[in-house]
Amino acid sequence: xxxxxxxINSVLSKNGLITSFIFVGCIVWVxxxxxxxxxxxxxxxxxxxxxxxxxxxxxxxxxxxxxxGVADISFLSGVGLLGGAMLRDFAIVATAYGVRFEDLKSSGxxxxxxxxxxxxxxxxxxxxxxxxxxxxxxxSITTIGAGAVTFVVGPVTGSALGASSDVIALSIAAGLxxxxxxxxxxxxxxxxxxxxxxxxxxxxxxxxxxxxxxxAGLAAVDPKLVPYGxxxxxFYTGLGCLxxxxxxxxxxxxxx
Amino acid sequence: xxxxxxxxxxxxxxxGIILGELLGRLFGVDANIGGIGIAMLLLIFLxxxxxxxxxxxxxxxxxxxxWSMIYIPIVVAMASKQNVLGAIDGGLVALFAGGIAVxxxxxxxxxxxxxxx
Numbered sequence: 001x002x003x004x005x006x007x008i009n010s011v012l013s014k015n016g017l018i019t020s021f022i023f024v025g026c027i028v029w030v031x032x033x034x035x036x037x038x039x040x041x042x043x044x045x046x047x048x049x050x051x052x053x054x055x056x057x058x059x060x061x062x063x064x065x066x067x068x069g070v071a072d073i074s075f076l077s078g079v080g081l082l083g084g085a086m087l088r089d090f091a092i093v094a095t096a097y098g099v100r101f102e103d104l105k106s107s108g109x110x111x112x113x114x115x116x117x118x119x120x121x122x123x124x125x126x127x128x129x130x131x132x133x134x135x136x137x138x139x140s141i142t143t144i145g146a147g148a149v150t151f152v153v154g155p156v157t158g159s160a161l162g163a164s165s166d167v168i169a170l171s172i173a174a175g176l177x178x179x180x181x182x183x184x185x186x187x188x189x190x191x192x193x194x195x196x197x198x199x200x201x202x203x204x205x206x207x208x209x210x211x212x213x214x215x216a217g218l219a220a221v222d223p224k225l226v227p228y229g230x231x232x233x234x235f236y237t238g239l240g241c242l243x244x245x246x247x248x249x250x251x252x253x254x255x256x
Numbered sequence: 257x258x259x260x261x262x263x264x265x266x267x268x269x270x271x272g273i274i275l276g277e278l279l280g281r282l283f284g285v286d287a288n289i290g291g292i293g294i295a296m297l298l299l300i301f302l303x304x305x306x307x308x309x310x311x312x313x314x315x316x317x318x319x320x321x322x323w324s325m326i327y328i329p330i331v332v333a334m335a336s337k338q339n340v341l342g343a344i345d346g347g348l349v350a351l352f353a354g355g356i357a358v359x360x361x362x363x364x365x366x367x368x369x370x371x372x373x
Contacts (some may be wrong), residue, residue: 025334032270050335051335053334054336054338057340061339068337069340071336089292090266093269093292093299094323099296104300109367109370122357125357129356147350176354177354178357180338181354193363203368212338216363219327234293238285238287238289
């Protein structure tokens with residue numbers, strides 16, 4: 001009996017990517033079943049699938065103590081590849097196929113504006129929280145503010161400014177909170193903020209900026225909107241890395 | 257041939273990321289600036305160009321549309337590998353910093369949507 005389990009475990013681990021197709025297929029099937037039967041389709045199946053994925057990630061993290069959700073469980077390691085940045089970005093680029101350039105151009109200005117407002121707004125929200133919680137040196141405040149931009153901007157800014165490692169860890173956590181809240185919150189808030197057309201999707205992408213949050217959030221609302229949001233979001237982290245350690249740090253430095 | 261579509265998609269992505277990487281270097285930033293966005297623009301332009309000059313062919317097209325359709329499952333896998341525990345372990349500072357940033361950003365969507373052009 002032990003042998004059989006061992007064989008299954010080793011086959012699943014060795015064919016990780018294939019196993020991940022089964023894992024995700026099951027989650028999606030269960031989610032669409034629940035969405036259909038229990039909520040009469042009112043709660044979108046893909047939104048439910050993403051929530052279920054996050055729940056599994058939480059359980060996986062608790063069980064293994066790792067940072068990769070279920071991907072730290074050996075036979076589910078393929079989920080890390082399927083859900084990793086490479087395939088995610090590949091699929092995002094593919095969604096652009098068939099997008100009309102006119103739609104992008106007509107919301108270009110709002111998109112660019114949302115990028116700058118998004119980075120600056122998130123930064124100062126994070127910085128203000130840092131101040132409220134008693135941080136008083138410009139480096140720590142800037143790093144935590146940068147973490148509220150995205151979990152990439154936080155550590156990039158923190159190491160550029162020489163922040164302590166616990167502050168950098170905190171900035172990553174702030175970025176993770178943001179990304180997960182966007183995933184969870186978007187399907188609930190979409191209706192109330194008019195997120196239902198290419199233009200508002202571009203603004204949404206520019207304001208939120210977290211690639212994973214925007215990708216999952218729009219997938220749960222309307223997959224047709226994905227390319228528009230992803231288009232602006234892809235510039236966000238770069239802009240954040242540009243502004244946070246320079247211009248924004250300078251402002252914080254003048255205040256403190 | 258289905259590989260033509262996949263190859264075209266891959267070409268756009270790689271070229272976009274290279275350009276994004278160079279853009280980052282140009283600004284002296286240790287990050288890719290808009291690589292995926294540039295890749296998307298490339299794909300939009302190229303597919304537009306192909307449509308006008310010669311047809312891409314149904315099978316070739318499927319090499320691109322398959323990946324576009326597998327998008328949601330990929331996102332579900334992505335959700336399943338998030339460091340949810342790390343977000344919770346960050347405590348109140350992380351929760352408020354990230355949470356308030358998200359809330360304010362959501363509130364800005366209707367305001368920015370009013371911009372005409």
